Structures are given as structure tokens and as C-alpha cells.
Amino acid sequence: MSQPTFETNRLTLRxxxxxxxxxxxxxxxxxxxxxxLTRDMSDPVNAVTSFERWRGWGSPNGMGTWLLDLNxxxxGIGRFTPSDRLPGKVVEVGWFIARTHAGQGYATEALRTLLDYGTRGLGLPAIWALIHVDNEPSVRLARNLGFLDIADHHYLxxxxxxxxxxxxRTDTAGAFAQQPTLRTERLVIRPLREDDRRDVRxxxxxxEVSSFLAGDGKPATWIDDMIDxxxxxxxxxxxxxxxxxxxxILVGVGHLRPSAELAGDVAEIGWYLGRDHQGRGLATEAAVAIRDHGLHTLRLPAVWALVHNGNQASHRLAGxxxxxxVGTGTHYGGPHKVYVALPRTPSR
Known part of the structure; x- marks a missing residue:
């Protein structure tokens, strides 16, 4: 698929x-x-080096670098590239407008066209952007275009x-009228009930199960409050x-719900397994079922997970x-890594 040219109201993106x-x-x-920027592009040597690298990379799968041509x-420049700063071969968007033409809506005009092409034309399950915390114009632009501010990054x-x-945006018409019961080879994964309280407690x-939850100073009633x-x-x-x-036998609990920690009410998954039942793959079995229910049955655009930095078992399971x-942040009172699972899309 070759890299296309676009015409907007005022620009040619070529x-x-x-x-x-x-x-x-x-x-x-x-x-x-x-x-x-990642490097000092005001240095002509850096700018020429980047230009040659972008030209040499070409336009695989319809991606590449576009110039914003005004008559x-x-x-300016807009880019879609597989990220070399984020893992998982995710696609990153970048943009730059010369200061002489900033503040006139050219970036918004160009980015709306490129993002529509990325989601509709390329079928990208997500588009990522790394923005310096002090770059207020780009932060505002990303927010106005519908980006979610999701995690910290320290690469730049x-x-x-x-x-x-x-x-x-996805069609969620396939959602169940109520929370379903899921089944795997060994587990029945059913909605939590009041009569589960003793086992959950x-x-x-x-x-060993609760050490990464909610930090110190939890009230004596915290488990029952959580169950409630x-x-x-x-x-x-x-x-x-x-x-x-x-x-x-109730061996664990899990959830899929709008996140109270991440922006945009994105869907967050969680899993907990009783210590006596660990080491046999049950957490993996349950989490796969909930993840797939979210991505394939509910047709969610992504499922997110927050894992405490010290919870090595859950980091391995997430992998x-x-x-x-995709990043880090302070959540639930402590340092966490931010993970995401996206729907698989056909290879191009």
C-alpha cells in the first residue's frame, strides 16, 4: 500500500x-x-540526517512522513511510524508546525485528516503520541483531537x-444485556455474589495477596468495603x-470495569487468585477469558491493566x-506500570 496524498481545506499533505x-x-x-523534540532539529546536520532517514525508510504499509504544503x-510535517520509543510495534504519530504558521489551525486541519486515515484507512487499533509535559500547544491539540493522557514517559x-x-470509536451493540458467566477449561467465571463474601475475605x-493493594493505613473494614x-x-x-x-470452590476474583485511575473511563482489567490456588495457570486462564470478552464480545477498543511495580507475578502474567x-504512573497510592491489550488486526 503506497503512501497517499491528501487535500484539506488549505493544505496538501504529500x-x-x-x-x-x-x-x-x-x-x-x-x-x-x-x-x-527528541533531538535538536534546529541543528541543520540533525535535520538533514532525519530527512535522509525518513526518506530511506520509505512508506511501508501506507505509513510515512507527510509534508504540509501551503500553496x-x-x-510543517506529519508522521505515522512504528514507534521506536514504545514497545509492541505500536504506531506513533508526530507533527511539527513552523512557528511562523503556528496558531492558525494548520496542525488541527492536517492531524484530523491523518488520524482519520490511520483509524479508517489503515485500521490501526490505536494511535500513540509522546508529548513533552511543557509543550502546552501540542497537549491541547491532542486533547481536542480526542487523545487520552495515559502515562508517564522519560525517554525524551x-x-x-x-x-x-x-x-x-467502536460499535458496542454486541454487549450483553447483563454481566455474563464465562467458562474456560477448568473455571466457571460468574458474577460475584453476596454469598461469596466469606471466601473473598x-x-x-x-x-501476600493484598500487599500491593491501596497502600498502608487501610481501615480494618477495608476488605468488606471493597466487596461492597x-x-x-x-x-x-x-x-x-x-x-x-x-x-x-471460589479460587479468585477479577473485574473488567471503567478505570477510576486512567483518563477517559477506559476499561481496566484486574485479577486476584488465592495463594493456595496459585502456580497452576488459573489466573492466566481467567484473565484471558475476561480480556477476550472485553475485546471481542464487547468490542472494546482496548483493555488496560495497572500493575504495581513490585508485583512481579502480575507483570509476568500481563506479558x-x-x-x-506503555508507561508508568502513580495509581492506587503507589507506583504502577500501565499496560494495554489491543484487538488484533489483519497484517498488511
Whole structure:
């Protein structure tokens, strides 16, 4: 699939050509505009090196670098590329507008076209952007375009950045009228009930299970308070809190619900297994079922997981489940890594 050219109200978005090198150097020449980039692109050597690298990379799968052409004048750049800063071969978008043409809506005009192409034309399950925390114009633009500010990132030489993600709107007409019971080879994964309280209390009374939850200073009633919140859940249809049952024994609990920690009420998954039942793959079995229910039955654009930095078992499980670590943040009172699972899309 070749890289297309687009026409907007005022701009032509076209692939780079060999003769565009000087124009690319000129748009990056302002140090004030370039200060938030990965490298100092106001240095002509860096700008030429990047230009040659972008040209050499070509346009695989319809992606690449576009020049924003205003009546023959190059005023900016837009890019879709597999990220070399985030794992999992996710696709990252980037943009740059020369300061002489900033504040006139050109970036919004170009990005709306490119993002629509990415989600509809390329079928990307998510589009990612790394934005320096002090780059207020780009932060506002991302927010206005529907990006979610999701996690911390510390890669940029210019300083700390935040990871933003755009998720396509999806049809959730296939959602269940109520929270379903899921079944795996060994487990019945059914909605949590009041008569599960004693078993759930036993699981979370074990310090090895609860050590990464909610931090110190929890009240004596915290387990029952947590159970009450789970039983009272009144969220989107098809989501909720489940009990993991093996041979009529409650061995763990899990959930899929709108996140109270991440922006945009994105769907967050969680799983907990009693210590006596660990080491046999039951957590993997249950989490796969809940993940797939979210992605394939509810047709969610993504399922997210927050895992405490010290919870090595859950980090390994997230990896086995195909979750991609995309950043970090302080959540539930402690340091967590942010993971995401996206629907698989056909290879191009």
C-alpha cells in the first residue's frame, strides 16, 4: 500500500521528495520551536540526517512522513511510524508546525485528516503520541483531537513526556444485556455474589495477596468495603466483577470495569487468585477469558491493566496475556506500570 496524498481545506499533505531537503531544514530551524523534540532539529546536520532517514525508510504499509504544503510553501510535517520509543510495534504519530504558521489551525486541519486515515484507512487499533509535559500547544491539540493522557514517559532528551493515545470509536451493540458467566477449561467465571463474601475475605486477608493493594493505613473494614463496592457495581452492560470457581470452590476474583485511575473511563482489567490456588495457570486462564470478552464480545477498543511495580507475578502474567507496557504512573497510592491489550488486526 503506497503512501497517499491528501487535500484539506488549505493544505496538501504529500509524501516527501528528494528535493524537499532544504525546506525540511528551514521549518526546523527555529530553536524555540524545536526544543521539545527528541533531538535538536534546529541543528541543520540533525535535520538533514532525519530527512535522509525518513526518506530511506520509505512508506511501508501506507505509513510515512507527510509534508504540509501551503500553496507551495512547506510549513510543517506529519508522521505515522512504528514507534521506536514504545514497545509492541505500536504506531506513533508526530507533527511539527513552523512557528511562523503556528496558531492558525494548520496542525488541527492536517492531524484530523491523518488520524482519520490511520483509524479508517489503515485500521490501526490505536494511535500513540509522546508529548513533552511543557509543550502546552501540542497537549491541547491532542486533547481536542480526542487523545487520552495515559502515562508517564522519560525517554525524551528534552525532559519528561506524557504518553497519549487515540482509540477509535467502536460499535458496542454486541454487549450483553447483563454481566455474563464465562467458562474456560477448568473455571466457571460468574458474577460475584453476596454469598461469596466469606471466601473473598479469606483471599484478601492473606498479606501476600493484598500487599500491593491501596497502600498502608487501610481501615480494618477495608476488605468488606471493597466487596461492597464490587457488589454495588452499576456500570456499563457486560462489565463487572467475577468470581473464579473451580469445582465449586471460589479460587479468585477479577473485574473488567471503567478505570477510576486512567483518563477517559477506559476499561481496566484486574485479577486476584488465592495463594493456595496459585502456580497452576488459573489466573492466566481467567484473565484471558475476561480480556477476550472485553475485546471481542464487547468490542472494546482496548483493555488496560495497572500493575504495581513490585508485583512481579502480575507483570509476568500481563506479558503472557499479550499486554504491552506503555508507561508508568502513580495509581492506587503507589507506583504502577500501565499496560494495554489491543484487538488484533489483519497484517498488511
Amino acid at each position: 509524501p516527501m521528495r528528494a528535493g524537499d531537503r532544504d525546506a525540511v531544514v528551514r521549518i526546523f530551524a527555529d530553536p524555540a520551536s524545536s526544543r521539545y 507551495g510553501l512547506v510549513i 532528551p528534552a525532559g519528561p513526556a506524557r504518553i497519549h493515545v487515540l482509540l477509535p 479469606d483471599i484478601f486477608s492473606d498479606p 463496592r464490587r457488589l454495588a457495581f452499576d456500570g456499563p452492560k457486560g462489565m463487572g466483577h467475577w468470581a473464579f470457581v473451580e469445582d465449586d 503472557r496475556l499479550g499486554f504491552v507496557e
